[in-house]
Amino acid sequence: MHKLTRHALLASVTVAALLTTGCSASSSPEADVAAAAAETPAATSTPDQLAVVQAPLGGAAPTAVATQDAAKAGRVARKSSLKVASYERKSGRAVITAKSVTPPAKGTATPTSASPSSPSSPSSPSSPSSTASPSTSASAPTAAPAAAVAVGDVIASAPAPGAPDGLLAEVTEVVGDAAGGGTEVVTKDAELSSVLGESKAEGDVPVDPSAIDVDPLIEGVKVSWAKTGDLTFGPEGARLPLGSLRIDVGAAIATAEGAPASAAASVHGFVQLAPEVAFSYDGSGSGTGSAPGGAFLGLTGDWASKWSLKGRAAGTTTTNGKPLRVPFAKLHADPVIQAGPIPIVVNLDLVCYFQVAADGKVTVDVEQDLKGDFRVGGTFSWSKGWTPVSESAMTGTPLDVDVAATGDVKASLGAEASIGLYGTVGVSADLAPYLRVAADASAGGSSDGTGSASGSWALYGGVDLSGALQLQLTIFGTPIFQQRIPLGELHKEWPLAKGKASATTPPATATGKTAA
Template sequence: MRIRKGHLRALMPVLTASALLFASGCASGSGPSTASGAAPADRAEASAAAADDADGTLAVKAAPAAASTALARPGDTGTRARRAALKVSSYDRHTGRAVISQTVRQPPAPSAPSTVTGSTTPSATPSATPSGPPSATTSSAPGRTAEPGRSTAPARIAVGDVIASAPAPGAPQGLLAKVTQVMGETGRGTEVQTAPTTLDTVLGDDKAKGTVPVDPSSFDVERLLPDVKVSWARTGGFHAGPEGAKLPLGSLRVDLRAGVPTPAGAPVHADATVAGFVQVAPEVDFSYGGGGSSGSAAGAGHSGPASAFLGVSGNWTSRWSLKGHAGAAGGPVRVPFAKLHADPVLQVGSVPVVVNLDLTCYFEVSGDGKVSVAVEQDLKGDFKAGGTYAPGKGWTPVDESTMTGTPVSASLTAAGHARATLGAQAAVGLYGAVGVTADLAPYLRGEAQVAASAAVDTGGHPTAAATGAWAVYGGADLSGALRLQLSIFGTPVLQRTIPLGSLHREWKLASGAV
């Protein structure tokens, strides 16, 4: 049969609409419904899930730039949260109210543009009247009623649902919350009342473990002194800074130049200076071991995982110096010179776990002001600080550090002591709740003892002699604490603060005699 071009153009809109209706009908007739807002998995997601299930452990990796929201629903089979076609449009941390909206997946575009005059666009969801929009009442989930004055449009979220979201408006550190009340529909989405919840409500009996590097370019930097420079290197880009192009990939470097001004009112001698750089490649360590219980078992009086770990680790490199007369009345004086903050998102199966990482770089000077010091050293090593949980033992600290120092130059004159620290204090938490604080404090220390004598011999000639010894040392201290907020895993914390312990190492850089 021969079809003219004009007839073909007239048939195209009808054929396109029929194809869309047929595709939507097939989609609705097979597979589970997505009325809860859970997005159907694509092939890549299905392959990743299969890889996760191969050994029973969820993959822990850096989340993509547009991390999806995860939804856990108590009535669903299984304990694992699912990716959902939802997003947090706004959140008020003071009231706990949030607006949840849908992310709509558009149907495939037709092969040729067309316009049907006098008819409506077919719905992707079949209904008894496919020529018009779906009815709000037929899509509404049972048991969800809006407050007076609210729209009765379908709410794709229900009381009891748990939402895990990447950073969102009003929740810059991510959101992990349980819906306690559905307020109704607004022009921006469904308004709900939420309450804080714990990770076991979305991870349940699953297991996950991994270490994820933090993108050094993701840090927000606040310079607290004028002579501070920041540089970083990552795959695909470098940030200009002191020797920036020579940094190892994944490294963040903060340089503190000589001539740092003495803070106003600080009792530190103006001629004592600390200069150099701190370079660190931070990583977040995360593990979760389900099996002890799940969110569904919370009603039985016991909840939480069988194991958990949260910590921060990384490689450390620095070259820095202490020069001049260092003195501080009343004890050491600590001067922060840079604050850095990042909110990396870990993808744990389908769940976006938001980690909040803060680094404060500082120098600290103490001494009696009697010795003249000129010490410079190269320092390399690594560190790990965090907390690990096991039933019956609770949370226990983990602190590890391996540091080695090599002197570049060292000298000391006169008698007395001096010490300078160029360190970093880290705080790591989840969804805005700080769980671990760690203070890595590499230092330089010098001390000298000199004894002098003078006399006049029988011939009237004066004589003088001086004996003594001096030495300079490098060292590193690692200390910190576990905080109550580690209960975000769904584990009990019996103490408000658990000391991380103190790890101390010291080595001699140089020595001499007078």
Template sequence: MPKLSVRHALLATLASISLLTTGCSAAATATAPAAADVPSTSAPTPETGPSRQLAVAGAPEGRPTAAARSGKDGQARKSPLKVASYDRSKRRAVISTEGIGTSPQKPAEKAPAVGDIIASGPAPGAPDGLLAKVTDVAGKTSRGTEVATEPATLGALLGDDTARGTVPVDPAAVDVEPLVEGVKVSWAKKGNVHVGPQGAKVPLGSLRIDVGASVPLPVTEGAPVAGAASVAGHVQLSPEVEFSYDGSSVLSPDSAFLGLSGRWTSGWELKGKLTAGNKPVRIPFAKLHADPVIQVGPVPVVVNLDLTVYVQVAADGSVSVEVAQDLEGGFRVGGGYTKAEGWKPVSTSDMTGTPVRAKVTAAGKVKAALGAEASIGLYGAVGVTADLAPYLRGEAAASATPGSVVGSWKLYGGVDLSGWLQLQLSVFGTPVFQHRIPLGTLNREWPLASGEAALA
């Protein structure tokens, strides 16, 4: 057997073991190098031969499919095979060759065989895409060949190839579910295509969510935060998926990265009176979901994105506040792997804010955030979760003098970023880890305004 076939057999074996193993201790929480900073080690060696440098780009229309044949060199290639259906509970798929033409120059596509690894974009029964290894061929059906499968890994499919790139998420492909009344959605893309009341003002590639009506805070008895307070505003995002893989070493990848980055802008206003508690109250106002497919050479990689945009408020004492703020900046969250250090979290943000107006009366503290919970995974397996929360924080202190109460107040802008790496990042073909790895809380804060006044 040629050495290259032995190597790929070992890769496939290790991939199967890694998905069933729960060992390996959790890695530390230090920041990993950026995907672009991971050194490439894809030089040809006598053992493996030359590695392919694969392009990373948006996938073409339709349901792209790739397959790695068990009986050849194991390299992934584009395939006309399609996943006609998939039963997740039984892990059985029907693979169709319907509509595939033949000619002397293009022989008929062979039916799937035991040992083949198939990667597919979203398909019936597999809305998150499918990455699976054929373990048994049950036979022909009216729709194609029925096969039994088990989970596979990108490491087993990509082998010793390398890839690195960033792909924007098409805002038109994002599904938005409003959770409160008054939510409006806008986006714009190339070709002068836009949607929503703010469509003409939204930059290309951006998605904007407006809360047209105020989001009321709880006023029920015993609520952690109560009062006649409300939040209104908008959030605008231009998310991008970062992906890299370096499989030039034997048995497991040298490095890998999966992350979400992009630009964030928001403009919002908090107004009213908040009382007691100091327990944060979170009010989600929209859920977003997308399954962008990125093409890594011949392989369609299905990325699953979920975001929940929310308002969160906490107060201590009885505080009247009237604050409006514009925020803008970039963010980047994800997980990076190197063979020497295992998986490490990545979390950065460079947001800054400017207040439109600011006023606090009465003694106490208040903190209000307009943020987003995000998760990013591959083929339905969540790999990274993150909570990005730009906020405003105010505090007021009172001092009594005969006949009056005089107080001072201060306002701060800031951003909190936290989250986790998940076990499912082993889909790359890397060793698994036993526990979730925290991103580590990132906090940046800056002063906005201050003053003195008679307090109510």
């Protein structure tokens, strides 16, 4: 019995030692046990629902990395301290650096003082074990670190040196240590499905107007914007809604040949935008390597404009028979949104323009106040593939109307937009609210439809919306289509005001609305 108890005691000591060793290993800062355990809940039957929000402004560029095993298993990429130090798109070469970690002790001072000064240490300063301890402890921090990334890893990064549009790439080769530090790798383009896995994500993220670069293309362009905590007043004391960007323009346009000096043509007004990036992803079933179940990329937001057309515009057209278009401002932004820990770089370009189509016969003085919203983009589903989304709701009110002579004129104050991810264009759209005047005699009127006339005239408001989906939307990991898919022509028009041949006409419809 005594012998059995002794064996039991030895066994219990051995188990305790093993448990102690195991706890020590798991608590080592160099072990990744906790990270592996954190991934375990992701491999459940319920996909992760990721919030889509604006990435924090300022600070270091966010990065997420999906290991090869995680990507194959459909798990979401994890936030990483790795950074893209440099990138060359042509060769796909990049240098990846890891955030430096300061070791708990440097040199021999801390290990030497820690061991002998401990009152519970059984070793004396002169014992062999105490002299060996500092050497062993000092050599630990100098061990060769593991490579920052491995073949098959997928990196999603915000804009970085050499990658102003951000980077979504898979490591195909680890070259070795870079000359200036870090690890040099060779990459190829990757897809969102490799970092989003089987998760779901959806949200509309406002674009910070102060982060939009505006390049005036003609003289007379003024820019103003407002954002939370930094309100800027627009021209004429206008107070902008938060999140809005306003561009004012005033320019002379070609006047019809033979028109009197009093009929000089010009366009004046402003465009006010509050753009938002619309993004959604449904990765259901993507863990088997198939494409996601659904996706959407688009541009949405509020639109407001107040503008006027005066004079007798020339009937100038381009060589292809279309009206002459005059761009007056170019806008660009690379907002970074985050789906959970994953930075998604959106590339947004807008070109604001005015366009006048006239026959050179009619003289007008018309002004319109227009408000509404729009939504353009592409949506993917397994049953229909990629299909276009083209929606707009506008309400217009005429402020002044004066029409003389017989003729037609159509003037637009619109914007060409393109939106893509990581430097690839996915959706292009042309949103063109317009005013159109049709007159068959001299006439005059006002916004309530009253006035005198010797003929008849009519003023219309409208919106044209067109565009296309691009091949590059395959960045979501969806099947490839070989041609551009038109958004489909959206054309809506509504009456604003009209005049008849009587000396006094009853009030006319002065507002119109379109929705699609």
